[in-house]
Amino acid sequence: MPNPTAAMLVIGDEILSGRTRDSNMHHLAGQLTARGIDLSEVRVVHDDAVAIVTAVRALSAAYIHVFTCGGIGPTHDDITAEAVARAFDTPIGVRDDARARLQAHYDRQGLELNDARLRMARIPDGAALIDNPVSAAPGFTLSNVHVMAGVPQVFQAMVASVLPTLTGGAPLVSRSLRVPRGEGDIAQPLTDLAEAAPDLSFGSYPFIRHGVFGVNVVVRGEDPGAVDAAIARLAETFPDAVPE
Amino acid sequence: MPNPTAAMLVIGDEILSGRTRDSNMHHLAGQLTARGIDLSEVRVVHDDAVAIVTAVRALSAAYIHVFTCGGIGPTHDDITAEAVARAFDTPIGVRDDARARLQAHYDRQGLELNDARLRMARIPDGAALIDNPVSAAPGFTLSNVHVMAGVPQVFQAMVASVLPTLTGGAPLVSRSLRVPRGEGDIAQPLTDLAEAAPDLSFGSYPFIRHGVFGVNVVVRGEDPGAVDAAIARLAETFPDAVPE
Numbered sequence: 083m084p085n086p087t088a089a090m091l092v093i094g095d096e097i098l099s100g101r102t103r104d105s106n107m108h109h110l111a112g113q114l115t116a117r118g119i120d121l122s123e124v125r126v127v128h129d130d131a132v133a134i135v136t137a138v139r140a141l142s143a144a145y146i147h148v149f150t151c152g153g154i155g156p157t158h159d160d161i162t163a164e165a166v167a168r169a170f171d172t173p174i175g176v177r178d179d180a181r182a183r184l185q186a187h188y189d190r191q192g193l194e195l196n197d198a199r200l201r202m203a204r205i206p207d208g209a210a211l212i213d214n215p216v217s218a219a220p221g222f223t224l225s226n227v228h229v230m231a232g233v234p235q236v237f238q239a240m241v242a243s244v245l246p247t248l249t250g251g252a253p254l255v256s257r258s259l260r261v262p263r264g265e266g267d268i269a270q271p272l273t274d275l276a277e278a279a280p281d282l283s284f285g286s287y288p289f290i291r292h293g294v295f296g297v298n299v300v301v302r303g304e305d306p307g308a309v310d311a312a313i314a315r316l317a318e319t320f321p322d323a324v325p326e
Numbered sequence: 327m328p329n330p331t332a333a334m335l336v337i338g339d340e341i342l343s344g345r346t347r348d349s350n351m352h353h354l355a356g357q358l359t360a361r362g363i364d365l366s367e368v369r370v371v372h373d374d375a376v377a378i379v380t381a382v383r384a385l386s387a388a389y390i391h392v393f394t395c396g397g398i399g400p401t402h403d404d405i406t407a408e409a410v411a412r413a414f415d416t417p418i419g420v421r422d423d424a425r426a427r428l429q430a431h432y433d434r435q436g437l438e439l440n441d442a443r444l445r446m447a448r449i450p451d452g453a454a455l456i457d458n459p460v461s462a463a464p465g466f467t468l469s470n471v472h473v474m475a476g477v478p479q480v481f482q483a484m485v486a487s488v489l490p491t492l493t494g495g496a497p498l499v500s501r502s503l504r505v506p507r508g509e510g511d512i513a514q515p516l517t518d519l520a521e522a523a524p525d526l527s528f529g530s531y532p533f534i535r536h537g538v539f540g541v542n543v544v545v546r547g548e549d550p551g552a553v554d555a556a557i558a559r560l561a562e563t564f565p566d567a568v569p570e
Contacts, residue, residue: 096531098365099500100356101544104348107370112344121342123377126351126368129529133367156513157530158520198513216534235534256343269400269442276402285373286401287340290460290479300345 085120085251089141092126093134093152093162094232106151106237113241118251119147129153134165142169142227147248149241152232154221156198163222166229167206177205180220187218213243252304257313258326264288264295271319272299279312281305298326329364329495333385336370337378337396337406337476350395350481357485362495363391373397378409386413386471391492393485396476398465400442407466410473411450421449424464431462457487496548501557502570508532508539515563516543523556525549542570 090110096102107124114121122145127133134153141148153162167174180203181195188195202219205211212221212228214236221230221240230240261268265288276284282303289296301312317323334354340346351368358365366389371377378397385392397406411418424447425439432439446463449455456465456472458480465474465484474484505512509532520528526547533540545556561567 095527095529096544097351098355098368099498099546100352100354100359100365101500102531103352107341108344108347110344111342115344121344122372124342124368124370128366155530155532156510158513158517159529193508193510196510196514198517199510201513202510217539233532233534254343256345264437266400266437266440266443266446269402269445270440273402273442283339285339285403286399287346288399288477290477295461300340302343 085118085254086146086249087122087144088114088119088147088149089123089125089145090121091134091137091141091148091150092124092232093129093150094126095129095159097126098128105234106232109234109238110149110151110241113245115256116253117245117248118253119248120251129159129161131161131165131168134162135169138166138169138227142225146226148227149244150227150229151237154202154219154229154231156201156219160201162229163204163206166224166227169227170206170225172206172208172224174204174206176200176203180205180211183211183218183220212240215239215243254302254304255306255309256300256302257309258298258300259313259316259320259323260296260298260326261320261323262294262296263320263322265297268297268299268320272316275312275315275319279303279308282308282312284312299323329362329498330390330493331366331388332358332363332391332393333367333369333389334365335378335381335385335392335394336368337373337394338370339373339403341370342372349478350476353478353482354393354395354485357489359500360497361489361492362497363492364495373403373405375405375409375412378406379413382410382413382471386469390470392471393488394471394473395481398446398463398473398475400445400463404445406473407448407450410468410471413471414450414469416450416452416468418448418450420444420447424449424455427455427462427464456484459483459487498546498548499550499553500544500546501553502542502544503557503560503564503567504540504542504570505560505564505567506538506540507564507566509541512541512543512564516560519556519559519563523547523552526552526556528556543567 209222209224453466453468
């Protein structure tokens with residue numbers, strides 16, 4: 083059985099403007115791969131209701147799981163919760179369970195649960211809350227969409243809350259070799275090896291380091307023995323290769 | 327007149343597996359913003375022909391410019407050129423001008439232009455070549471899609487070749503302030519400021535540093551004077567803020 087598929091939607095003006103370099107995509111990708119869930123597509127869109135609704139509908143229909151990050155804070159540009167509710171034609175409002183979490187958190191800190199903060203208790207009807215051990219304001223799961231915060235520490239904590247609840251697949255094992263040659267020199271032998279091992283996937287990722295061309299060859303598969311055997315054949319074929 | 331729009335398509339198994347952290351998206355986003363072109367959407371897909379064709383068609387129809395990165399090397403998993411040709415129902419084959427560039431490059435290095443390397447001379451009919459001063463193998467522009475390499479040094483060189491040929495818009499000016507308060511404390515005053523300056527965009531990006539909550543407030547707009555004035559008003563409203 084193929085592994086479950088997933089997509090990620092980054093609501094990220096700050097990524098699209100070049101101000102911030104993504105870290106959440108990188109984190110989620112590694113976590114899903116380790117759990118045997120195939121991150122198949124990522125989209126990054128503006129903090130724009132139509133863009134979010136369109137993407138949520140498309141990704142939710144196409145993949146088993148969808149993870150969003152960003153846009154669930156207290157400010158005027160935080161519109162993700164409303165947009166996800168709209169994508170599923172679901173009503174949204176301040177929910178008592180979410181409000182109670184915020185009230186307890188701000189009471190402990192001696193801060194006021196003002197109108198802006200109360201926006202973070204707006205949860206679509208029927209959604210399940212996602213714990214936020216960092217700053218209380220919860221994420222939520224509506225249908226197959228997991229709505230999470232954009233602040234990396236909070237995002238990572240929410241991923242840690244959600245992932246154990248999902249059915250994973252067979253984790254992919256991956257091993258890589260660094261070959262100090264141009265990609266054009268290894269292409270044909272690599273194709274031959276890939277054809278001889280159809281259950282494995284062979285990726286070649288060229289790089290330039292200190293002005294010298296090289297290739298990282300990555301072998302992935304579910305069977306660690308088969309992956310190791312392929313790496314051994316690669317090392318025979320390219321005696322100048324080193325483990326990466 | 328609104329600024330031209332753009333989208334990016336990253337062909338990136340290595341991004342989706344979590345093996346590599348993106349840098350090309352971050353680079354292109356900054357370059358486009360500086361040129362007054364609005365990067366409106368990014369998609370990351372597998373090295374899969376159907377996924378690439380589908381995304382190229384959707385993005386090409388929706389945005390003025392599309393930039394792809396990755397999958398144009400010499401190995402079996404480099405399928406981007408064929409997929410982009412297919413997206414436009416355009417024939418593709420080894421083209422003499424591209425072959426001549428590769429021949430000259432490998433002759434200089436005393437390397438053979440073998441079958442694998444010759445794959446990099448496959449260019450769709452009617453496409454314009456994009457210079458590659460790093461490793462010769464060209465990118466290409468077909469319709470409104472600019473097809474570029476994934477190796478960051480080559481990608482950046484190709485972006486530098488293409489961008490001056492595009493009509494930009496008014497560059498957005500952006501200034502930011504770091505406010506050492508929770509986002510919930512600044513949400514209402516920020517909304518008031520945003521409503522008083524409808525030509526500017528106000529973004530608030532919360533962070534946690536050394537366990538303390540804070541917010542980076544970013545003001546963007548085409549008129550540097552208006553942006554500076556808004557930043558001055560923000561600094562009055564939040565006397566504890568510091569320029570970021």
